[in-house]
Amino acid sequence: MADYDAFLGALSADGFEGALSRRASDWVVMATDNSIYQVEPYAVSLPRVALRLIR
Numbered sequence: 001m002a003d004y005d006a007f008l009g010a011l012s013a014d015g016f017e018g019a020l021s022r023r024a025s026d027w028v029v030m031a032t033d034n035s036i037y038q039v040e041p042y043a044v045s046l047p048r049v050a051l052r053l054i055r
Contacts, residue, residue: 004042011045018047 008020026044 006045016045016047017049018045020045 004022008022011020021044022042027040027042030044031040
């Protein structure tokens with residue numbers, strides 16, 4: 001999990017605008033992909049600006 005913490009830290013240091021969460025309650029809400037293979041994420045990012053998804 002340390003790699004994920006480092007990645008989230010790097011996103012924040014790079015100026016990520018939005019929310020980053022490692023809470024299990026957020027994983028449950030965001031990990032619904034309507035497939036039979038439910039894969040829980042290790043983190044959830046909610047960018048404030050859509051252009052951040054492209055960059």
